[in-house]
Amino acid sequence: xxxxxxxxxxxxxxxxxxxxxxxxxxxxxxxxxxxxxxxxxxxxxxxxxxxxxxxxxxxxxxxxxxxxxxxxxxxxxxxxxxxxxxxxxxxxxxxxxxxxxxxxxxxxxxxxxxxxxxxxxxxxxxxxxxxxxxxxxxxxxxxxxxxxxxxxxxxxxxxxxxxxxxxxxxxxxxxxxxxxxxxxxxxxxxxxxxxxxxxxxxxxxxxxxxxxxxxxxxxxxxxxxxxxxxxxxxxxxxxxxxxxxxxxxxxxxxxxxx
Amino acid sequence: xxxxxxxxxxxxxxxxxxxxxxxxxxxxxxxxxxxxxxxxxxxxxxxxxxxxxxxxxxxxxxxxxxxxxxxxxxxxxxxxxxxxxxxxxxxxxxxxxxxxxxxxxxxxxxxxxxxxxxxxxxxxxxxxxxxxxxxxxxxxxxxxxxxxxxxxxxxxxxxxxxxxxxxxxxxxxxxxxxxxxxxxxxxxxxxxxxxxxxxxxxxxxxxxxxxxxxxxxxxxxxxxxxxxxxxxxxxxxxxxxxxxxxxxxxxxxxxxxxxxxxxxxxxxxxxxxxxxxxxxxxxxxxxxxxxxxxxxxxxxxxxxxxxxxxxxxxxxxxxxxxxxxxxxxxxxxxxxxxxxxxxxxxxxxxxxxxxxxxxxxxxxxxxxxxxxxxxxxxxxxxxxxxxxxxxxxxxxxxxxxxxxxxxxxxxxxxxxxxxxxxxxxxxxxxxxxxxxxxxxxxxxxxxxxxxxxxxxxxxxxxxxxxxxxx
Numbered sequence: 001x002x003x004x005x006x007x008x009x010x011x012x013x014x015x016x017x018x019x020x021x022x023x024x025x026x027x028x029x030x031x032x033x034x035x036x037x038x039x040x041x042x043x044x045x046x047x048x049x050x051x052x053x054x055x056x057x058x059x060x061x062x063x064x065x066x067x068x069x070x071x072x073x074x075x076x077x078x079x080x081x082x083x084x085x086x087x088x089x090x091x092x093x094x095x096x097x098x099x100x101x102x103x104x105x106x107x108x109x110x111x112x113x114x115x116x117x118x119x120x121x122x123x124x125x126x127x128x129x130x131x132x133x134x135x136x137x138x139x140x141x142x143x144x145x146x147x148x149x150x151x152x153x154x155x156x157x158x159x160x161x162x163x164x165x166x167x168x169x170x171x172x173x174x175x176x177x178x179x180x181x182x183x184x185x186x187x188x189x190x191x192x193x194x195x196x197x198x199x200x201x202x203x204x205x206x207x208x209x210x211x212x213x214x215x216x217x218x219x220x221x222x223x224x225x226x227x228x229x230x231x232x233x234x235x236x237x238x239x240x241x242x243x244x245x246x247x248x249x250x251x252x253x254x255x256x257x258x
Numbered sequence: 259x260x261x262x263x264x265x266x267x268x269x270x271x272x273x274x275x276x277x278x279x280x281x282x283x284x285x286x287x288x289x290x291x292x293x294x295x296x297x298x299x300x301x302x303x304x305x306x307x308x309x310x311x312x313x314x315x316x317x318x319x320x321x322x323x324x325x326x327x328x329x330x331x332x333x334x335x336x337x338x339x340x341x342x343x344x345x346x347x348x349x350x351x352x353x354x355x356x357x358x359x360x361x362x363x364x365x366x367x368x369x370x371x372x373x374x375x376x377x378x379x380x381x382x383x384x385x386x387x388x389x390x391x392x393x394x395x396x397x398x399x400x401x402x403x404x405x406x407x408x409x410x411x412x413x414x415x416x417x418x419x420x421x422x423x424x425x426x427x428x429x430x431x432x433x434x435x436x437x438x439x440x441x442x443x444x445x446x447x448x449x450x451x452x453x454x455x456x457x458x459x460x461x462x463x464x465x466x467x468x469x470x471x472x473x474x475x476x477x478x479x480x481x482x483x484x485x486x487x488x489x490x491x492x493x494x495x496x497x498x499x500x501x502x503x504x505x506x507x508x509x510x511x512x513x514x515x516x517x518x519x520x521x522x523x524x525x526x527x528x529x530x531x532x533x534x535x536x537x538x539x540x541x542x543x544x545x546x547x548x549x550x551x552x553x554x555x556x557x558x559x560x561x562x563x564x565x566x567x568x569x570x571x572x573x574x575x576x577x578x579x580x581x582x583x584x585x586x587x588x589x590x591x592x593x594x595x596x597x598x599x600x601x602x603x604x605x606x607x608x609x610x611x612x613x614x615x616x617x618x619x620x621x622x623x624x625x626x627x628x629x630x631x632x633x634x635x636x637x638x639x640x641x642x643x644x645x646x647x648x649x650x651x652x653x654x655x656x657x658x659x660x661x662x663x664x665x666x667x668x669x670x671x672x673x674x675x676x677x678x679x680x681x682x683x684x685x686x687x688x689x690x691x692x693x694x695x696x697x698x699x700x701x702x703x704x705x706x707x708x709x710x711x712x713x714x715x716x717x718x719x720x721x722x723x724x725x726x727x728x
Binding site for chain 1: 674675676677679680681682683684685686687688690691694695697698699700701702
């Protein structure tokens with residue numbers, strides 16, 4: 001099964017950001033999407049998930065051969081697509097527990113019974129342990145007052161619970177200290193497997209020390225201008241982007257830790 | 259704005275709440291209109307003492323001699339002769355569930371009350387149509403000397419307590435509608451908690467209007483003697499009517515030294531009801547009074563629960579939550595009147611407007627000369643679901659002592675696109691996402707409720723939210 005992005009073009013407030021993106025991620029594969037700021041990486045993530053601000057002008061995004069463009073975000077999630085947000089949104093008064101439960105129940109195949117509160121508690125306890133998170137976390141309000149690291153861990157927790165077929169991780173490594181990065185990366189590795197295709201959007205090389213992609217892509221000005229294997233990321237770290245054909249931007253080295 | 263009109267209600271709402279019972283079996287049908295005769299008839303039916311009749315007559319004259327206040331223009335538009343001021347479904351209050359007429363039991367069943375009762379109620383006073391029809395007090399309560407009955411019965415059985423306190427917290431001269439209410443009140447709850455007694459379960463009453471154009475005038479009196487504790491809950495739901503219905507209640511609370519009185523309201527009158535309520539508490543030394551108030555029904559509600567802090571270290575806590583949908587106005591808020599030193603007050607208001615509904619926060623913080631070292635915080639937040647809906651705040655403050663610590667915060671927000679997108683990205687439908695955001699916003703209220711009520715409250719708000727989206 002594949003997530004296929006075919007000649008995808010998208011605009012925000014009339015300005016075209018994605019200018020024909022082609023990318024295929026199969027289940028079980030991990031892809032890294034790199035590129036300088038403003039190249040359209042996050043726009044791709046939001047467009048795939050169906051943010052109303054991002055207008056698709058042409059092209060397709062297919063899951064298992066079915067175009068998901070035009071579906072509302074909840075429908076896309078139910079097709080097995082997951083987005084780990086770079087900036088998770090907080091919602092006051094909504095407990096993590098009830099939110100996670102809703103997310104979990106919505107990720108299950110139609111017709112299956114939702115677990116009881118007690119059953120769900122066990123499911124979530126196991127995932128919390130995996131991410132070195134305290135159970136007290138469940139009583140807090142959704143992302144409210146969370147540190148940067150807690151927010152990112154919470155995103156991975158949601159991914160672990162929903163077990164998506166395809167996950168787009170939008171700069172999940174940004175804003176994390178080295179310990180938090182390691183925990184988050186371990187979490188990603190545990191969730192990834194033969195049933196999940198990952199698209200890891202990152203500005204930095206460092207997460208790729210922990211999460212090993214089979215494929216690396218470089219995005220620039222709304223297109224993917226270079227693709228390769230894991231060695232491409234090392235090349236980017238050493239030489240920056242300027243050597244890539246079609247890169248017209250400033251000298252920028254894919255930075256190590258800030 | 260105030261012309262009678264039928265609000266469009268959804269089938270869901272009708273099915274769940276919009277049932278109507280035949281009214282033929284009413285023991286007393288009542289007479290339409292307001293006059294000395296009608297008031298005398300109420301006195302006769304209740305078999306009331308002369309002092310009460312005198313208060314009623316004075317109140318009636320006070321009302322008839324005055325004009326409606328200019329700040330509430332709808333009060334002048336009401337045709338006060340166009341209501342029934344008394345109707346009673348049964349001649350006497352029943353003391354067990356089985357004694358209730360079948361159609362009343364059916365009504366309660368549809369509201370899910372009998373189930374709730376089985377689950378966690380141990381003492382219930384239910385009020386149906388201005389008259390207590392069902393009443394059961396748990397044995398423990400009466401052993402403790404706690405009185406929980408309807409106000410008419412209290413007038414007969416506890417005349418000295420009634421005479422001592424009735425109208426002392428909200429006198430009939432207090433406001434225009436209070437005068438009318440005092441003249442024609444016909445039911446309500448009476449709670450008396452003796453010194454040192456702590457009532458562990460909430461005392462609950464259910465209110466319901468079931469007669470076209472019928473006025474509902476409940477009069478509730480709660481006395482917490484020194485160092486006592488009690489929680490009172492009222493929840494309402496009403497059938498859908500096509501013509502205006504008037505509801506006006508007065509609640510008086512006396513919280514004596516060191517006592518704790520909490521009063522929780524879930525107001526969900528049908529959307530043609532005019533709901534004009536005066537709720538006030540006197541809080542003495544070291545006592546604490548909480549008003550926890552939700553207004554989601556009615557066409558127009560005016561209600562500003564207030565607490566007079568009369569003794570040192572008394573505490574006031576007001577949570578006022580409102581929802582206004584199509585054609586609705588919720589003009590609510592709270593008042594804290596600090597008349598003693600070292601007193602504290604906290605007012606939290608949260609409102610949600612949708613489909614052109616209007617909410618207003620109207621509040622008063624008053625700190626009198628001599629009330630030293632007062633602490634007060636007022637916070638009002640409004641959430642607008644769409645462009646057509648509106649909100650307003652009228653926070654009045656009068657502070658006569660320099661050493662008061664006062665904070666006031668207000669905000670108006672819209673449900674964020676980013677919040678909805680985030681929730682929907684987790685497979686949650688747009689309607690459910692909106693419900694989640696709104697219920698989260700109103701959580702300070704819901705967490706004050708017993709679990710089953712909180713669940714029902716969340717369901718109610720979800721129903722309101724999903725109708726528009728779906």
